[in-house]
Amino acid sequence: MFVYLGVYFIINGVEAEMEINQKIKVVTIISELRMGGAEVLVKEYALLIDESKIDYIVIVDGTRIGSPIEKQLDEANKKVIYLYRNPFFRYSLIKRIIRKTTHRILLYTTLKKIKPDIIHVNLGSYGFWGCNRTADKYARKNRLRIFDTVHNEPIVHLDSPKRGYLLKHKNVRFIALHEEMKREIEEIFSVRNTTVIRNGIDIQRFMSLSKSKEEMRRALGIPEDSFVIGNIGRMVMQKNHHFLIEIFQELLEMKPNAYLLLVGEGDLEDEIRNHLCKLNLEKKATIISNRHDIPEILNAMDVFVFPSQFEGLGIVLIEAQAVGVKCVVSDRIPKEAFVTNKIWELSLDAPLIDWCNAILDSSSANNLCLDNRLEDYDIRKIVKDLEALYLENS
Numbered sequence: 383m384f385v386y387l388g389v390y391f392i393i394n395g396v397e398a399e400m401e402i403n404q405k406i407k408v409v410t411i412i413s414e415l416r417m418g419g420a421e422v423l424v425k426e427y428a429l430l431i432d433e434s435k436i437d438y439i440v441i442v443d444g445t446r447i448g449s450p451i452e453k454q455l456d457e458a459n460k461k462v463i464y465l466y467r468n469p470f471f472r473y474s475l476i477k478r479i480i481r482k483t484t485h486r487i488l489l490y491t492t493l494k495k496i497k498p499d500i501i502h503v504n505l506g507s508y509g510f511w512g513c514n515r516t517a518d519k520y521a522r523k524n525r526l527r528i529f530d531t532v533h534n535e536p537i538v539h540l541d542s543p544k545r546g547y548l549l550k551h552k553n554v555r556f557i558a559l560h561e562e563m564k565r566e567i568e569e570i571f572s573v574r575n576t577t578v579i580r581n582g583i584d585i586q587r588f589m590s591l592s593k594s595k596e597e598m599r600r601a602l603g604i605p606e607d608s609f610v611i612g613n614i615g616r617m618v619m620q621k622n623h624h625f626l627i628e629i630f631q632e633l634l635e636m637k638p639n640a641y642l643l644l645v646g647e648g649d650l651e652d653e654i655r656n657h658l659c660k661l662n663l664e665k666k667a668t669i670i671s672n673r674h675d676i677p678e679i680l681n682a683m684d685v686f687v688f689p690s691q692f693e694g695l696g697i698v699l700i701e702a703q704a705v706g707v708k709c710v711v712s713d714r715i716p717k718e719a720f721v722t723n724k725i726w727e728l729s730l731d732a733p734l735i736d737w738c739n740a741i742l743d744s745s746s747a748n749n750l751c752l753d754n755r756l757e758d759y760d761i762r763k764i765v766k767d768l769e770a771l772y773l774e775n776s
Contacts, residue, residue, distance in 0.1 A: 407437045408772055409498040411489075411517055414444050415451045415462075416647070417672060418616055419697040420504050420533045423581050425451045428460045430765045436772055439496060441465065441489070450674035465489060486516045493520045500772055501528045518554060529771070531557040531579075534620075534694040536566045557771075559695040560718035579768055580718075581697040582761030588677045588704035598675075598682040602668055608641035611741060612683040614676065614698045615690070617648030622689045622712070625730070627657050629687065632734040633741060634666065642667040645679055680705040685741050688715065689730065695719050700759050710740045721755040 410428075415421050424440060431438045438461070445466040446452055455462050465488050493501070493516075501517050521528040556576045558564035564576045593601070604610060611630065615621040623644065630642045644654070644667065651669070658664045673679060676698075680686060686702040688711040696719045702709050703722040710726045720727075726740045757763075 405437045408500045410502040412504045582764035612643035614645040617650045644669045647671040
């Protein structure tokens with residue numbers, strides 16, 4: 383009974399939000415709208431897509447979390463549906479099987495009510511309550527096109543169980559972030575129709591700052607004479623925050639006025655805070671989250687340090703280069719993200735002292751990127767590529 387009661391609430395909400403028209407109707411599905419690369423990308427698509435041709439609807443595979451992205455979409459009156467709007471479905475005491483069944487019913491019935499022409503899934507959530515499997519089932523039944531943007535390394539994004547499923551149901555068309563990712567996807571899945579559409583940023587926003595470096599540091603409570611190294615990213619294993627803290631501890635021996643600025647949230651946030659406390663570094667570091675002023679925060683840094691263990695692209699690295707901040711990164715970052723000469727690359731196996739020396743290197747440039755390719759990541763151009771994909775054979 384509870385399952386069908388939840389469906390009733392959701393569907394009535396959807397019916398009130400949807401309008402009938404003759405435009406191409408695209409539903410994009412994402413797990414949450416936190417401040418992450420994929421989430422920001424979906425937000426930009428929703429804000430910039432040509433509404434005279436495409437009716438763009440975002441389905442969030444969860445509930446509201448109060449993020450700046452949600453606020454921006456609300457203020458722009460964009461169509462966003464949160465599957466768990468009824469508080470009953472948020473409680474962890476509900477048995478897993480009921481939640482799983484409920485989730486699939488909610489998503490499938492929501493899609494049935496919207497009647498999309500295209501489904502676009504993000505972040506590879508085939509494993510999350512069967513979200514994308516449910517979307518795929520609906521797409522196959524109704525002979526719809528379904529796209530899946532791979533936001534991480536293919537082998538990470540698509541593990542063995544998902545690989546078997548997708549090989550069986552080849553109606554899913556992948557979108558890769560760069561040519562090397564496309565090659566890997568097509569090798570793993572034996573497909574030949576992968577499309578490359580880069581993650582993009584609003585380049586002008588990152589070049590037109592509302593606050594100076596000094597103003598932003600004062601606003602964040604960072605001491606005036608600090609040498610600030612920073613990182614922006616989800617606090618998960620992939621982003622390698624614990625290694626960054628080790629680098630920072632070593633850096634303080636060489637640069638006593640060093641200061642660490644971390645922007646993000648995630649499952650490891652408590653661990654990261656505890657790590658700083660154990661090393662007595664909590665007064666030399668600031669952790670913040672849910673910010674909309676990322677360009678100004680990047681500009682407050684002297685060096686952006688990005689020691690990720692793996693990345694699909696690393697869009698925040700593009701953002702840092704657009705601001706003009708020096709970037710010291712791991713050798714696990716795709717070279718596609720090296721779009722200016724602001725990149726210093728090191729192995730994760732390199733000694734901490736090598737990382738510190740790279741951070742303190744005062745040279746003005748390096749030769750990892752000879753051409754400035756920032757314009758390739760202009761979100762307005764990229765949205766046009768997405769529109770063309772959606773309208774293809776429509």
